[in-house]
Amino acid sequence: MKKNLLQILILLISYVLEGQSYKPLLVDGNKWNILYRPKYIPLKCGKSSLISDSTGTEIIKLSSDSTINGVVYKRLIHSFDSFPSNNYDFIREDSIAQKVYYIGRFSSQEILLYDFKVKIKDTVNNGYYTNIADTIDSIKIGTQLRKRIRLNNYIDWVEGIGAINGLITSAIPIPLCDGMPYVRLLLCFYNKDSLIYQPYNEVYLDCFYHTTYDAVRSINYKTNYILYPNPSNDKITIKSDNDEQYNVEITDIQGQILINKILLNQSSQISLQGIKSGIYFVRIINNKDIFIYKIIKE
Numbered sequence: 001m002k003k004n005l006l007q008i009l010i011l012l013i014s015y016v017l018e019g020q021s022y023k024p025l026l027v028d029g030n031k032w033n034i035l036y037r038p039k040y041i042p043l044k045c046g047k048s049s050l051i052s053d054s055t056g057t058e059i060i061k062l063s064s065d066s067t068i069n070g071v072v073y074k075r076l077i078h079s080f081d082s083f084p085s086n087n088y089d090f091i092r093e094d095s096i097a098q099k100v101y102y103i104g105r106f107s108s109q110e111i112l113l114y115d116f117k118v119k120i121k122d123t124v125n126n127g128y129y130t131n132i133a134d135t136i137d138s139i140k141i142g143t144q145l146r147k148r149i150r151l152n153n154y155i156d157w158v159e160g161i162g163a164i165n166g167l168i169t170s171a172i173p174i175p176l177c178d179g180m181p182y183v184r185l186l187l188c189f190y191n192k193d194s195l196i197y198q199p200y201n202e203v204y205l206d207c208f209y210h211t212t213y214d215a216v217r218s219i220n221y222k223t224n225y226i227l228y229p230n231p232s233n234d235k236i237t238i239k240s241d242n243d244e245q246y247n248v249e250i251t252d253i254q255g256q257i258l259i260n261k262i263l264l265n266q267s268s269q270i271s272l273q274g275i276k277s278g279i280y281f282v283r284i285i286n287n288k289d290i291f292i293y294k295i296i297k298e
Contacts, residue, residue: 022116023146023160025100026074026093029192032060033207034166035185036080056081057187057209060167066090068103076168081209089168102168113168116147116159124151131155141197154279154296161189161197183294224291225284231296234273238284240266246286250295252278272297 037055063075073090090103091113098116103109112126118133125131131151138145139158147159156164163169166184188207189197198207226239238248243266250259250270258275277297284291 021145022095022098023144024093024095025114025160025162026062026091027160027191028062029190030062031190031193032162032167032186033188033190034058034060035187035204035209036166037183055209058166058184063088073103091168114157114162116149116157118149129153158197162186164199225293227282227293227295231298232272233298235269235271236282236295237267237269238263238282242266244286246284249283249285250275251281251283 034057035055036058057080059079061077061079063077066073066075068090071092073092075088076091078087078089091100093100099112100114101110102113103111109127111128112124115124118124118136120133120136122133123130124133131153133149134152135150137148139148140146141158141161146161149157151157158164164186166186169184185204186199187204187209188195195207224241227236228239230236240246240263243264245262245264248259248261248263248270249257250272251257258280259270261270275297280295280297282293282295284293
């Protein structure tokens with residue numbers, strides 16, 4: 001009997017601690033600097049084409065409360081680079097359930113944006129996306145440990161900060177031909193102008209994208225090189241439109257270089273054996289440009 005009571009007490013304490021340790025997302029003064037860059041429409045839609053050639057920084061801030069259908073939301077104000085914008089949408093948080101909900105400015109339908117109470121192999125469905133929580137761990141940011149959830153689409157959620165690919169990216173429905181018109185990446189997260197978190201990124205080292213990013217070399221997303229297959233199991237082929245020498249680096253999402261090769265042929269293969277499944281970046285450097293590609297190892 002005493003043993004059962006002790007187990008119940010321990011269980012109750014763990015629930016209390018779990019509730020106390022939750023780091024809310026919607027805290028006054030929070031601000032997200034998010035890189036946006038154009039994405040190519042996948043080849044399965046026809047000829048690959050670039051939707052837009054603009055790259056810059058989207059800044060999202062929490063603003064005043066708004067009431068919709070009797071429910072209180074925070075406004076999310078968006079601006080792009082140094083230009084203010086009238087674009088806004090709505091977000092609310094249930095700190096007890098550890099869920100965050102979102103309403104886009106062109107829709108009155110509320111969708112689930114985050115669920116920080118999911119367990120491994122739980123399904124997260126917001127009506128547009130269905131994902132599965134692959135791994136759950138924690139990362140130390142400042143003096144705090146924050147829960148991190150990795151979904152099966154290689155997107156990380158960080159408690160109190162949001163998704164590494166942008167605060168609301170997972171709430172936007174996928175257009176025809178798959179993929180988003182813009183790829184987004186969290187550059188920096190602030191509270192009251194104090195930098196709280198800056199995910200490591202070997203390409204974009206600042207909290208703000210510079211249009212003249214490199215005085216000597218430009219970061220290029222055009223198809224001077226072709227990589228396939230993607231996703232890949234054991235190797236990728238790189239095709240070049242010329243026979244000049246170039247350097248290839250393959251890094252993980254933390255920026256650790258896993259493969260570094262110098263290639264010369266117009267068509268070369270690189271083995272991915274020994275690299276675990278996940279998302280990686282291929283950086284191709286020639287005598288004047290840097291080309292960045294994302295690949296998936298299955």
